[in-house]
Amino acid sequence: GESVGLHLPTLSVQEGDNSIINCAYSNSASDYFIWYKQESGKGPQFIIDIRSNMDKRQGQRVTVLLNKTVKHLSLQIAATQPGDSAVYFCAENPRGSYIPTFGRGTSLIVHP
Amino acid sequence: NAGVTQTPKFRILKIGQSMTLQCTQDMNHNYMYWYRQDPGMGLKLIYYSVGAGITDKGEVPNGYNVSRSTTEDFPLRLELAAPSQTSVYFCALARILPSGRGNEQFFGPGTRLTVL
Numbered sequence: 001g002e003s004v005g006l007h008l009p010t011l012s013v014q015e016g017d018n019s020i021i022n023c024a025y026s027n028s029a030s031d032y033f034i035w036y037k038q039e040s041g042k043g044p045q046f047i048i049d050i051r052s053n054m055d056k057r058q059g060q061r062v063t064v065l066l067n068k069t070v071k072h073l074s075l076q077i078a079a080t081q082p083g084d085s086a087v088y089f090c091a092e093n094p095r096g097s098y099i100p101t102f103g104r105g106t107s108l109i110v111h112p
Numbered sequence: 113n114a115g116v117t118q119t120p121k122f123r124i125l126k127i128g129q130s131m132t133l134q135c136t137q138d139m140n141h142n143y144m145y146w147y148r149q150d151p152g153m154g155l156k157l158i159y160y161s162v163g164a165g166i167t168d169k170g171e172v173p174n175g176y177n178v179s180r181s182t183t184e185d186f187p188l189r190l191e192l193a194a195p196s197q198t199s200v201y202f203c204a205l206a207r208i209l210p211s212g213r214g215n216e217q218f219f220g221p222g223t224r225l226t227v228l
Contacts, residue, residue, distance in 0.1 A: 008152050032214040043202050043219030044155070049209065089154060093214065098143045098162070098206045099170075100217060104154040 008087060010107045019077040021106045023090035028071065030092035034100070035064060035075045038087045047075070047088075077108075085110045114138055116220035118203050124226045125193040133188040133223050135203030143206035144186040145170075145217065146178065148199040155202065161186055193227045200224050 031052040036044035050057045063076040091100040119134045142163040147155040157170030161180040177189040203220040
């Protein structure tokens with residue numbers, strides 16, 4: 001389950017490794033999901049999205065996997081680079097809604 | 113095309129002071145949002161607006177007010193600042209993605225507010 005407290009879950013990887021960031025969502029009515037990247041001192045930025053009629057979508061070096069049965073979303077980053085160091089958020093949107101629910105975020109630290 | 117602009121970038125307030133956080137967009141989108149982000153936490157929705165003249169409360173509206181007199185501007189008002197309002201504030205709009213597959217939240221750069 002999700003941890004409580006002031007510290008974000010953290011994933012530390014070496015440069016060149018593949019990273020997997022996980023997210024559990026809560027609303028079975030959600031049909032649209034987005035991953036955001038937030039670099040230090042900046043606002044979140046869109047990375048990749050997926051609709052509930054898909055279970056996988058690929059972008060450049062990133063892949064999102066959706067498992068609706070267990071309400072789980074993951075973001076895979078291939079050949080992780082120092083520039084990928086950031087906090088990553090998932091967001092879920094119920095059908096027709098313009099009000100997303102954001103996850104708490106995971107801090108990715110990439111060591112050169 | 114600047115997207116979403118927020119001012120100021122930083123501000124320190126004393127307890128009980130008031131201020132307005134400005135948010136302006138040049139993308140002509142109807143849906144706009146105000147979020148706060150506390151250290152190590154996710155985004156919490158304060159208020160949102162579905163168009164000029166229409167606003168509604170989000171998850172954490174207490175201590176804040178908003179107005180939306182134009183499509184472009186969505187200011188957030190703190191009337192009596194409290195230490196609990198120390199946070200980073202993000203303004204965002206909903207941007208429709210290509211092929212109509214959904215909408216993303218497009219964020220401004222944020223305002224870092226400290227209340228002492």
